[in-house]
Amino acid sequence: MKTKLSVLSAAILSATLLVSPAISHAKLPVSVNGQQLPTLAPMLDKVTPGVVSIRVSGSKEVRQRVDPFDFFFGNPQRQPRAEKRPFSGLGSGVIIDASDGHIVTNNHVIQDAEKIIVTLQDGREFEAKLVGSDPQSDIALLEVDGDDLTEVKLADSDELRVGDFSVAIGNPFGLSHTVTSGIVSALGRSGLNIEGYEDFIQTDAAINQGNSGGALVNLNGELIGINTAILGASGGNVGIGFAIPSNMMKSLVDQILEYGEVRRGSLGILGSNVNAGVAKAFGLETKQGAIVNEIIEDSAAEKAGLKVNDVIVSIDGKKIHSFMELRSKIATSGEGKTVKLGIIRDGKNKTVKVKLGGMSDTATAADKMHRNLTGATLEAGQTDDGKEGVVIKSIDSNRAPAARVGLEEGDVILMVNRTRVESVRDLSKAVDDVEGYIFLRVQRGTRIFNVQIQ
Known part of the structure; x- marks a missing residue:
């Protein structure tokens, strides 16, 4: 394949050299019949310097798969063993404060990264430090030490309407500063189980792998959202992309800057x-x-x-x-x-x-314990026959992750793997302590069974 491609390239190059002296290049008109041709170029000239490419590297634990039966009854030698493996990844980011060098991106772009390299449109590279992040809303704030940065002005995303034009800028498949356009297809999208907290802008502007963390802007070049996810069986663009609204992003970033964390x-x-x-x-x-x-x-x-x-x-x-x-x-x-x-x-x-x-202030803490418990409200309680445990007081909807793994309102969680739990705090600590598969021993009425959440 490489040989054929090289030959074809050479043939095209030769043909170009042979005919080039005879070609005269006509300048494209900027207007027709006195009317300016529509173009996004002037807006993009101002905005694209504020969108960056992000390259990350690091290592993370990979656990071997074993028969879940072994967690309860099997050979201790067959417990999962973790090993560190190197990884690298690509994403996008948006400069939101040029003076402080603040760049916003998605948490999943930089998660577990030990080194984060930011590349500007002009080719300059900076090593970024992580200021703070929030996995549940998928926002991360980076900082670089650089001069002559260009920030992207924020729009009021609450003023968006379905049908407004939108432009996505990012680094899909490593192709830096790629621009695609479309419209706002829907607002307030939630219940997709992509993140813990969802209030997405839906757009048909082409978004692909590597666009994560990039800019979704309006025709004024103002930031209306942070490109985050796509919906498609192939993992490629099918015209359904999702972005975190700029107002939601700003609220989260402000909390990170003030408290060092998001305080929900x-x-x-x-x-x-x-x-x-x-x-x-x-x-x-x-x-x-x-x-x-x-x-x-x-x-x-x-x-x-x-x-x-x-x-x-x-x-x-x-x-x-x-x-x-x-x-x-x-x-x-x-x-x-x-x-x-x-x-x-x-x-x-x-x-x-x-x-x-x-x-x-409330009993709702399940979403912080594990992504597959999102939607459940928990409190300490008892089974009908007097066993202490953690009661699922409610589940937001039948599409919530907690419901999808098989949990129901009124279930009582008695154990995490082989650890007894009698309070919400016990449950949270037990889930955190597990390396590998997580099984909840649940009692529903007189029936006792296991629910796998990881």
């Missing part, structure tokens, strides 16, 4: 989606939003006066479409922030101000 906001409710059936039952005109099913004691919601059966339809004047979208917006807003919730109570529209608590 908590409302302190259990809820579900409003759909046609719920709307009919409650006499609602809207068929979108989140209905409050339970309010956790001493939570931000209780202090603000929210009630069971309230229907939350907006946050700070922006409509929400689902409980998952509400959950993501609240969590990424940050602990201590005051938000205005638009609610429908007994058929009347009201506005309630809520000062958000922190995640430690």
Whole structure:
């Protein structure tokens, strides 16, 4: 294949050399009949210097696969053994603060990296340091020490509408500063189980491997999102890409800069989606939003006066479409922030101000333990026959990762592999301590069985 390609290239080159003296190059017109031809070039000239290519390298543990039966009854010699293997990867990033050298990208681009190299459009390279990251929302903040950097101005992503034009810039397959265009296909996408907290912009601008962490901009060259994921069986572009909204990204970055970590906001409710059936039952005109099913004691919601059966339809004047979208917006807003919730109570529209608590204020901690427990609310409790364990108080929806692995509301977790757990803290520590497969011993009624979460 290499030989054929080389011969073809040589033939084309020879042909070009032979005919080139006879070719006259006509200059393309910039206008036709006095009208300027449409082009994104002037905007891209300003923006692309603010989009960088990222190259990472490091090593991570790889565990051998063994028969899960051995974890409980098998030969101790057959327990999984971990070994370190080198890896490298490519991604993209966006300069959001030129003076401080701050670059935002996806957490999955730099996860486990021991060395991060940032390459600018002009060819300059810098070794970046990691300021902070948040795996659940897939955001990471880097810093480089460089002069004459170009930052990309942030847009208000809450002002986006379906149909707005969008332009993706990144490093797909290592092809730096590739530009593709499309439109905003949908807003507020959640429940995709791509990340722990999802509130994606969907676009049909071509996004491929290596675009992760790159810029999604509007026609003014302003950042509306961070390209994060694609939906496609082949792993390539099929016109369905997802980006983290710029407002969500900025909130997370601000928390990382202020606290060194993301401090998630908590409302302190259990809820579900409003759909046609719920709307009919409650006499609602809207068929979108989140209905409050339970309010956790001493939570931000209780202090603000929210009630069971309230229907939350907006946050700070922006409509929400689902409980998952509400959950993501609240969590990424940050602990201590005051938000205005638009609610429908007994058929009347009201506005309630809520000062958000922190995640430690509620029993909801499952998403921090393991990605496949996301969506579950946990608390210490007992089985019907008196065994101490961790009760699954609720699961957000039947599409949540916790539900997809086979867990149900009311299940009681008794063991992690061969370790007994009697509190949420026990469960969290036991999951952290496991290397390899994780099995939960669960009791549901009188039935006891194992659920594999990794």
